[in-house]
Structures are given as structure tokens and as C-alpha cells.
Amino acid sequence: MIISLYLIVFCMCAFYLHFVYRNWQYLKFAWQVKNGFWYPVLPLVGTSYISLLSGSKNIISLMQWIDKIKGFPFNLWYGDTYMYITKDPKEVKTIVNHPKCVNKAPLYDKFRFIFEHSIILVQDETWRKQRKHFVMGFKSSILKNNIYIYYNHSCQLVEDLKSVKMPKDIFRYCDRYAVQSFFLGNTGISQYLSSNEVEKVGDVILDIQDLIKSLVVTPFLSPKLFLTYFPAGKKVTKMLQEAKEIVRYGIGHKKNLLKEQSEYLENGKDLLELCLDYGKDDLDDNKIIQQVELFASAASDTAGHTLAFTFVLLGMHQEIQEKVYEEVMEVVGDKDITHQDLPNLKYTEAVICETLRLFPIIPTLGRRCDEDINLGTKIIPKGSSCIISIFHVQRDPKYWPDPLKFDPSRFLPENQSKINQFSWIGFSAGLRDCLGKAQGLAMIKVTVANVVRNFKIASDHKSIEEFTLTSCLTMTPKENLDCRFSAREKL
Template sequence: MDCLFCLIILCTACFLYCIKHYLRAVYLALNLPGPPALPILGNVLLLNNEKRLVELGISASQLYGSLARCWISIIPFFWIYEPKHLKLILPGKNSQKNIFYKLLHNFIGKGLITNNGMTWKTHRKLIQPYFHISVLENYINVFCDNTQDLLNSLEENKDIKITPFINKCILSILHNTILGVCLDDDKESPYRKGEVILKERITKPWLLIETIFKYTPFAKTEEIQKLTLHNYTKKILLRRRDGIQKAPCQNLLDMLIEISENNHDFTDEDIINEAVTFMLAGQDSVGAAVAFTLYYVAKHEEVQSRIAKELEEVLESDRPTVTELCNMKYLQQCIKESLRLAPSVPIISRVLTEDVVLDGHTLPAGTNIFISPFITHRLPHYFPNPSTFDPDRFSEENVDKRHPFSFIPFSAGQRNCIGYKFALLEIKTILAGVLRRFQINLVPGHEDLEFSYRTTLRAKGGIWLRLNARK
């Protein structure tokens, strides 16, 4: 009997030791402010209340101070949004991507977005040189060609929902620049139909358990999507290797093949994973950035006039050079101000790999955290009148005065978005084309912007514009 009692005590002690970081995180969560939580479910139902989510994002710092907590079922998460705190977390020495990114393996595979450790570090080092500005310059013609196709598809003096046109343009650009194939009909591409099921798994926490999830219809849908995307990309890869299908322009897939030929640890599976990752990561995020910028510019006539004047001064033809794109300073300010108000990725998630002290509170190793550009970009002590659209916030003078981690639309630190320069050049080319040809206005009845949360931020119901040809 004594032996049994000792065994129970020993097992209990071992169990408590194994979950000590969890217990420390729970204790901290119980002593920090945050939105009211339900038993067992925690705050997951908030994800289905998009209006309330936006309200909390706008007022989080006023409601909860510099650090807040929430619950995903019985697991505590901590919201970190103050730039001084982000400076300690985002460089990546004490954190890595958490379980939510591992769940994306079921959809996009193991690429730069979802990987951790040496695999991520090695792939990032191998791929990074291909996103240097001297390489990106070769994509400008593709941006221009597809922007021209977009402009030809738009009708003047007519109210249109601009978002499908923008998304089609970007999908075509990605097929050319990432896969090296021309997309004659966007309906032929499986990348047009992909849908991430992460939100459904979070709002039903029992689906986070893989042994339960794999028996659900969600798992089957996700597996079919993954197979479709990977088989489509593999088919292009094999044709390229066999010399059957030549690329019409420089593209990332050929560069990944070049990496694999010089580094045998970089396999065909790695090529497919990375190509799928770039195709998906560059689609919704860039589409949202273009659409939101058009919305805010259409809403502010004086801003649009300044852009039109700058384009007239900078551009010598309808096909901008990389130098001309870089000289579009005010347009870039407008893009950044749009990304401030509507960051394409509103929430980033991490797990701490060591204890971190923030404002006297110790967040233990193993703690899950949310980083929200949506909240950080609205901190009134960094952005006065944060709901006001003001591109001059991003003049060189004003940027130099602000904390470098107060604006993080592409994340920051060693795990920042590898393709952000590519994205900015792409966004500028499309916007310059549209705003040089058209005067844009909001459509009556569609003036109000309502956000919709998925993996990326979107405009509920899309964005409607009225286009009038410029003289």
C-alpha cells in the first residue's frame, strides 16, 4: 500500500512538473484583463462575431492596457501589441511559430510560412537572394502586362465590384512569376478555390486534436485541396524538368529547381511546398492591400489628386520602370497608411521558447501569444486619431520619429515576409495603372467599410467603385 501511495505521489509530481509552464501561464491569465470567457470554450466564439472582433481590436489598448489575455478553450493566449514588447519578441530569438501554423501543413504543406528550426533557416537562406531588387526588376514587365489586361477589362462610367478583377489580375501575375505559366482562364487554376479551415478548427476546439479532426468532413476537404494544389504544381515541375514546358518569363519555380540542382538536400517535395506557399501567400494578402488602398483613395479626393499629380510627374509611359516605381513616394505612403488601417494579415501567432518579462509580468516558456498588427497600428500614442486615413504619417520625417515596431504589416525580425519588396512593386504597378487611367469614387450605398476575418483581412461584400476616365 505504501508503495502504491508513493507511486501516486511520484506520478503526480512528474505530471505537475511537465505542466508547470502551463500552470504558470494559467495563473498569469487569471490575473490579467481580457474579454469575458465562457467555461471550456473560452473566447473562441468571438471569431464568429466579426463586428465585436473589430471593436475589440480598435479599443484593446484602452480597455486592457499594454497586455491582455484570452482563452482558446482551456489554453491561455496573451495579446502583445506594444512596440517595445514586440521588439523583444519578433526578432525570433525567444519565440517560434506555434501549433496554428502546424495545422496549415494539412493545407499548404511545409514551406517558409509554416516551418520552424533548421529546415526553415536553411530554406530561407537559400531562397532569400532571389528576392533581391535586382532580381525583382525582371518581373516588372509581367506586372505591367497583367495590369494592362486588368485595365482593358474595366468599364468606365459604371459601378463595379473591383475585388474580383483585382484578384484575377494577381492570380495571373503569380502564375507567371512563381510557376512560369500563362493563365488564360483563372477558372482553370486550383489556386483560385483554396480555402483554409483553420478558423473552423479554432471555433470548435475539439477539432484541434488531430485524432478527432481526421475523421471529420473538414479533414477530407483539406486533404483534397492539398493534393489538388500539390499535384498541379508537381505536374508543372516535371514538365519543366523534362523540357516539355518552357517558361515565358523568369520565375521562382526555375530558381527553386536551380537551388535543388546545387543542393541535394533541397528535394522536389521542398520545391513543391515552397511554390505552393508563395502562390497562396501572395494571393489574398496582395489582393486585399490593393483593394483597401483603392477604397481609401476613392474616399479621399484630395489624396487621389496628389497621387495623380505624382504619377504625371514620375511616369514617362504606361509601363513604369523599377526606378519610377521607387520614386512614387506619395503612392507608397498611401499604400502604407492603408496597410496600417487594414493589414492584410491582422493576427500573427507565436509560442515562446524561453521566459519573457513584459512590464513586470513573466510569460513562461511554452506560452502561446497573439501579435496583432491591427491593434498595434491603432495605438493612439503612436498614431494620433488612429481611425483617420492620413498618408502623411508615413513621410520620411514622421517615420523617423516613430518606434520601428509600431508598423508591422509584413511582420518584423528574421521571420518577416520574404516577399514584401515583390508585393510592394506589384501593388504599386497595379495602383499606378488604375489611378492614371481612372478617377475613382465610392458607389452610393457602399461607402461604409466592414471588415471580414479569415486568415487574411477582407472587405465584407467586396469593394465597389465608380470609374471615370481621366482626360
């Protein structure tokens, strides 16, 4: 017994000596930050065990605990990887714009079994090539055509709401709608898939994130181990396979269609055609499927979640909802909504931006420092992970007076100069910002405008504080939200 105890003590001493020797530059920097450094570092775990001690089982709840108990900036060891967590807009600006801070933090490796070859996770050199290639799918000419598609799809949503009136789960309802919009406007394969199959892809995206939240905050648990031995992991594997088969089936039809066409516009390719072009020399369709699933996930999460939060907030604030209604009727009236109308829906856009301020769909960003990063007051050592809490940047009273008040006027054109740069990161920011932000915002604006001019929205929620939030890659409410739609009386 005594020998075993001595052996344990020896092993721990050896671990800490090796840890200090290997990570001295990070320990020195962490001491300079002086917040979170004194937590004991454990083998394989680092200091991420505080997520368990604090009751934080997902990223956003951990960030909320840090903000409440310690504040930012904060030091955290994710296994043996040092993390510097900040909410300072000046530091955010430096980090997201630095050419040697482009690659994703090791934390994102937990998602490689889903998105390994997609643009979200590939390394710097490959990412630059992919971004240059896929940006063609978001050209203004394509956006104009997609707005026509988004409007027609929003009209179908209006008809559905007339019969449904009160979706049981507004998030799942809006996510399904958003992923359908993506397949309609960006892939050209929706005609080969039933609405149930498309909705299945959206459900998988939502459900998988719910199942892997604990995986993300547990550094010693590898995805392979999780997928092989854990019931939740086995469920994730099955769901991924189902989604892949649906996408693979649609891709097969798209390939056949392109073979039959002798030519098509070089500058008018949709995202799926661009995915096929990029992978034409690769016989492995899995890489193409991962890219399509990534874009579908981005569409359903960003647009779907934002729509759900926007509808709920408008239901909570009737006076703001009426301002949106009045603007839509003044700008558009009862006619079809076109791309020419969107720039004039300024208050509607301000509502969406304020929604994203309070409820950023991606609550955190993580970047890896591939060289020392000078923040002005400190230098983050090479090899560190920089984690930005967007959620807290955008709710910081230092930059947002009365931060928990839903006030769209903050984002009206005459007030935008008052916004501190990088204190709002609604569609990410810097070199690796959201590729589809223009399309995403357009789809949300069209949908909100069409729904508000046809329905009055109500909600029993009273304040922002009452929402309990959870997150994996994206942020959702822990409980179903109350949101009801009733047809407006036409005069």
C-alpha cells in the same frame, strides 16, 4: 444519477488539480497580467469559448471584442496552450526580434494540412536554411526584371477594366490579378497554364480561408476530423486537390524545360527553380507544391487584398486620388513604368502604407516562446504563445492621432521619424518578416500608378467604421465592397 453526478464532479476536480499542477507558471503569469484570467478553463476548450459567447467566429472579430470589452494585454487559453495577447509596440519589438521566439504559435498547426513543409510553418533550424535559400529569388536583379513583367500585366488589367468597369467582387478580381502576376514573374510556368487555371489557384486560396475560419477558433476540432467528417472540410479537400493538380502540371513542364537547358544563371533562378533545387533530393513533389502554393498565397493575399483596399480608399477620397494621379503624371507621364520610377513615387507608396495601416492583411502574428522572454515589466514563461494584434497596434490612438482617418501624409519621408517603432507592421517584422515585401510593394505600386493614371475610381463608402472585417490567416471584408472605374479623359 447521483453516482454519475459525483463521477462528473470528481473528474472535473481531477482535471483542475492536474491543470493547475501542470500550468502553474502560466497561471502565475496570467494572474500578473490580470485580464481574462478569471474565465473558467474548460477541458479541450480552455477559455476560447469566449469567441462563441461574444459572437466572434473568426480571429479578427475575437480581437475586436477583446479590445472593446477588456482591452490588451489579454490572457487566453487555447485548449491547454496559454496565450498572451498584446498590442504594445515595445513588447512587439522584443517578441519578433527574440532568437528564441521564432517558431510559430501552436495556433498555426491548424494550417499544417495545407502548408506543413513550407517556409511559413517549418521549425527554426529548417526555416533559417529555407530563408537563406529562397532569399535568392528576391534579389534586386530579379526584382528589376519582374517590374517589367508587373507593368505589362498591369497594362492588361487596364484593358480589362475598360471593358469590365465595375468588378462584382473587387477582392476576388484583385486576388486573381495578383496570383497571375506571381506565376508570370516568379515561376516561369504561366505559359503552360491557362488564365482560368491560374485564377482557379487564386480562388482556392481565397475560398479555403473562408471555409476554415471556424476551424481556427475551435481548439478541440482537429483538421483531420474537420476534413473527414464536415461538409466544409470535404469541400476544402477537393479544392486543395484541384489546385495541387494544376501546380503539379506546371511543375512537370518546368522540370522538362530545365532538363533541356544545359545551363542557366545560378543567380537568376526564379522561385520555382529554387523550390525544385531545395527539393531535388526529395522524390515527394507534394513538398514542392506546398512551397509554391505558399508563395502564391502570400502574393495573392498580400498584394491582391492590398490592391482592393487601396482602390476602395482612393475611391472614397478623391482629393488623395488626385494627388496620386498628379505624382504619377509628373514622375512617369504616359511612358512605361520602370524600376527607376518607383523610388520617386513617394506619395503613391505612402497611400499603400496607410492602407496597410488601416487594413493589415495579416491582422495577427503568433510566436511560441522557446525560453522565458523578458518584456521588461514582466517575463513571459517558456512554452507560452505570444499573439500580436497588428490590427490594434496600427489603430491605437496612442501612436496614431485620429487613427481611423485615411491620411497618407503620415508615411511621407519627412514624417516617418514621427512613427513609433513597431507601431506599423505592414509586412510583418523582426527575424521572420515577409521575405517578398520588396517585390510585393513594387507590384502594388506599379499597378496602382498605372490604374490611377488611366481611371478615375469611385466608391459609395463613406467611412472606415462601416467596414465589417473577417479573417483566417488574412483579413477581408465580410461584404463585397463598392468600387467603380471610369476612364480618365486624355487632354
